[in-house]
Amino acid sequence: MDTVGVIGCGEMGRMLVDGFLSSGVLRADEVVVSSRSKGSLDTCAAAWPGIGIAAxxxxxxRQCRLIIIAVRPQEIMAVLREIAPVMDGSEHIVSLAAGVGLADLESVFWGSVTRTVPTITSRAWQGTTLICHGHRVGAGDAIRVEELLSSIGDVMLVGEDELAVATLLSSCGPGLLVAIIEEMAQAASRAGDLSYDRALSLATGMAMATAACMRKAGEAPPDLIRRVATGGGMTEVGVQELRERLPMIFDEVFAAMLERHGALERWCGRKSP
Ligand SMILES: NC(=O)c1ccc[n+]([C@@H]2O[C@H](COP(=O)([O-])OP(=O)(O)OC[C@H]3O[C@@H](n4cnc5c(N)ncnc54)[C@H](OP(=O)(O)O)[C@@H]3O)[C@@H](O)[C@H]2O)c1
Known part of the structure; x- marks a missing residue:
């Protein structure tokens, strides 16, 4: 593989580099990083001996054909404008910036551009990275990025019109699920003589096992629920309560998150207010 560049060594930039190196898809001498602060670069140099550090x-x-830009949405256009003069258009830019559209990125860089939405769960080699290629991305470049990101978990190709809602599930979802697990543990400890710590441990183990079971069984959720919820039993009562209230709650939650996504897009200049 050609040298891969990662601009921005924050949470996501470091997670990607760590994943690429730990999985073996890239060697340290095949990665170059740059960041705003010397402190971040020193951390990278110490963590991954042999990695390329660009000042x-x-x-x-100038050194990389594949350039992953892992800076915040409000910073990406400035970074792209900064590097555009030294690129000849043969490079492939991969943006992590939520809410900054392909059209905006392509208006500054005339080569191929891909948007991707990683998830924090890739730290555990789980979860799905979303990939949305721009129309200028050739088959070879597309496959290369997909292979690279597959080294840290699953990947799903999505259209740009699907990206916002898919992001709510794959990338924001871990935050939602942790909140739900925490609420279940708190409710359990309020309801009986079980400490919060022990309730959280049970709830977390249950969530992991249930997800594994759903994936392994490949059954539709209602079929799986039928296996757990015996007629007239405790689970049936609980599921009924949730079925009555959850659709409205989740519709409100998703609407609020999409509204914030729209605000982010407007803030980053994609849409007029
Ligand atoms: N966090 C998530 O779960 C998540 C999930 C999906 C997508 N994303 C997207 O991933 C991107 C990065 O998010 P993050 O959570 O990693 O943010 P972060 O921790 O704040 O990292 C951003 C990094 O960008 C660097 N930076 C800022 N301006 C720069 C510049 N002009 N040149 C070079 N480096 C610069 C900063 O470097 P210094 O440290 O050197 O100052 C910082 O470390 C965002 O666009 C976000 O939308 C995040």
Missing amino acids: TNTELA
């Missing part, structure tokens, strides 16, 4: 983003752009 500036333009120095990185």
Whole structure:
């Protein structure tokens, strides 16, 4: 593989580099990183001996054909404008910036551009990274990015019109699920003589086992629920309560998150207010 560049060594940039190196899909000498602060670069150099450290983003752009930009949405256009003059259009830009559309990125860089939405669960080699290729991305470049990101978990190709809602599930979802697991544990400890710590341990183990069971059985959720909820039993009562209230709650939760996504897009200049 050609050298892969990662601009921005924050949470996501470091997680990707760590995943690529730990999985063996890239060697340290096949990765170059750049970041705003020397502190972040020193951390990278200490964590991954042999990794390439570029003093500036333009120095990185001169060395790499595949460039992953892992800075915050409000920072990406400035980074792209900074490196555009040293690129010849043969590079492939991969953006992690939520809410910054392909059209905006392609208006500054005339080569191939892909948007991707990783998930924090890739730290555990689980979860799905979303990939949305722009129309200028050739088959070879597309496959290369998909192979690279497959090294840290599953990947799913999505259209840009699907990206916002898919992001709510794959990337925001871990936050939602942790909140639900925590609420279940708190309710259990309020309801009886079980400490919160022990309830959280049970709830977490149950959630992991249930997800594994859903994936292994490949059954539709109602079929799986039928196996657990014997007629007239405790689970049936609980599921009925949830079925009555959860659709409205989740519709409100998703509407609120999509509204924030729209605000982020407007803030980053994709849409006029
Ligand atoms: N966190 C998530 O779960 C998640 C999930 C999916 C997508 N994303 C997306 O991933 C991107 C990064 O998120 P994050 O959570 O990793 O943010 P973060 O921890 O704040 O990291 C952003 C990094 O960008 C670097 N940076 C800022 N301006 C720069 C510049 N001009 N040149 C080079 N580096 C620069 C900063 O470097 P210094 O540290 O050197 O100052 C910082 O470490 C965002 O666009 C976000 O939308 C995040």
